[in-house]
Amino acid sequence: MKQEIIQGNWKEGMSIPTEASLCETFNASRVTVRQAIKTLVDENLLYKVQGSGTYVSERMVSHDIYRLKGFTEEMGELSKKTKSKIITFSMQEPPDFIQHILNLSEDEHVFFIRRLRLVDDIPLVVEDTYLPVSLFPDLSYEIMLGSKYDYIEKKKGFKISSSHQQVLPIMPSESIRELLRLEEGLPILKVELSSMFTDETVFEYTELYFKSDEYKFTITATRNG
CATH class of the missing domain: 3.40.1410.10 (Chorismate lyase-like)
Structure with a gap:
């Protein structure tokens, strides 16, 4: 997921795929995907909007x-x-x-x-x-x-x-x-x-x-x- 952001495949402001889709893409459990998302939020690569979803942060x-x-x-x-x-x-x-x-x-x-x-x-x-x-x-x-x-x-x-x-x-x-x-x-x-x-x-x-x-x-x- 981090590579998707760094390589520009996930653009700034873009809503990331659903947890179900990420589980399938990376062959990972929902718990693992949620932890990965949390880690990327903590690193300011992603941000959450209540009731809307998770988005790619600006590349500052x-x-x-x-x-x-x-x-x-x-x-x-x-x-x-x-x-x-x-x-x-x-x-x-x-x-x-x-x-x-x-x-x-x-x-x-x-x-x-x-x-x-x-x-x-x-x-x-x-x-x-x-x-x-x-x-x-x-x-x-x-x-x-x-x-x-x-x-x-x-x-x-x-x-x-x-x-x-x-x-x-x-x-x-x-x-x-x-x-x-x-x-x-x-x-x-x-x-x-x-x-x-x-x-x-x-x-x-x-x-x-x-x-x-x-x-x-x-x-x-x-x-x-």
Whole structure:
């Protein structure tokens, strides 16, 4: 069913086949089909309309702010082809607020990396990241073409625990607007993010600029009691 959506056989807004038809098509029980539909609804690939049926969602990219995942990992789960274009890669003295967030001494430097993140060759996110040189002395241009979190966890062996995120609606700067190919006057969402290891060391500060007409944010709230 997921492949039908990804390959475009089930179009956006289309009502999916009945459960009976899906059972026959996939030679599956009704319980299995219902669970599959629920899973695809949870992944925002399908949505239900009470009293009407189940439909294929718009193909906007969904970002769950309650899940700490890198862009490459998140898009991989959606079977999307990703690419990173590095706009800036430099070592520099950190601005005062970065020095404070990363708890750096006055003589410590940071890597600053601006990356344009693309999905299916469509620019979706501009990412500005600051990483302490002391933690990642071997960081390179080539590494940042791939997954930052893969490098941190698998190559460096650090354990990432959590991040603090703040979401802000803003008007983009001209440079951000040009990178994301935005129409003039279109607002975007900016996420300010600081992440830490299990020992509570803050290892990154990142500002993410999301293309709002291609990207949506999802929040799953639970009620206790």
